[in-house]
Amino acid sequence: MEWEQKTLISELTRGKELAKQLRNQLNPSSSLESRKFLVEKILSSYEKALSMLNWGALAADQPKPTMGMMESLHSFANSSPRSEVSDQDGKEECDKNVSKKRKTQPRWTEQVKIRSGTGLEGPLDDGYSWRKYGQKDILGANFPRGYYRCTHRHSQGCLATKQVQKSDEDHSVFEVTYRGRHTCNQASPSSVVASPSPKNNFSKQSRYHCQQQHEGKPKPSKEIVLNFGSDCLQVKTEDMGSKNDIFPSFSFPCTSFGNENEENNIFTESMMENNFLGSLSPTFISPATSESNYFSMSPCHMNSFGIGYQNVQTPDSELTTEIISAPTSVTNSPIGDLDISIDNVDFDTTFPFDDSELFA
DNA sequence: CGGATTTGACCAGG
């Protein structure tokens, strides 16, 4: 099946990316731990891929796996709970702008592991300010899903939205699905890449923390803070396929870093990811172009840590570079139009699946 | 008071 194939590909791709990272990590600056961690990830990725092949064989005949099946398989393989399924939003058939827009927007999911107690969870606090506009109980899920949209939606026309849902099994994991990139100038990402913008502090958004519970029930917590413990995130991009409007869906080179081990070093990385994922990513879009992107990948958060993320980043040159280069033309209006197509960019890793597991 | 959250109603797609 296609699904399996894709997943497999993505798994392998991920392994490749992780290996690259590892390669980059060979430099002195990186810690042993982070390297070990990468190794682990790589191994798990391959294992997963292999196990998938087995399944595939088994399941070959079945028509289409139902979601349930898929999930179960997944869980098997990954520890990850829910897999995202791709929904293909690819077509914009409708006329409704809204829906159309929505459909065309890029969507990607991150799985964030939170250390309880600590605040700062990447995505939860991704540097953007979000306003909750709804919450719903989702069918098979134990926890409700919270719907958030960019606070500046009206003021700046920023259409970015995200959905946050706590994982059923692992209460420390939140699945955050982002849609659309921020076109607002928010505090966060400032302009271009290298400039470290001062922007966000994590703390500021304390309120958003609630999300933590939000899943469940809210309790006002306001704790927060900085710990950087946040941990792992994974990103998955979805919908890529269909049209070009999408952005590059990128996935990160490393899709995940787990948390477990992250200690300092990794931590760095993870931070990066957060940035990426969290906020910036979406914005890569037009980095090259200059202006437009308000958000390019600036390492905002990172700064706070002061860590040079550059190193990290460099590694995957693929991604980065590609991303950057890609849309040159985009002068986009920051406002949203995501119709920019960036097909050129192909990231390997893009597939909608979950891969979750990485932590473990 | 202004802005965010809550929460049930509403709506569209499947």
Next chain:
DNA sequence: CCTGGTCAAATCCG
């Protein structure tokens, strides 16, 4: 008709 997603009025919080 069921569901996921959004709206919007009521409510909360500072």
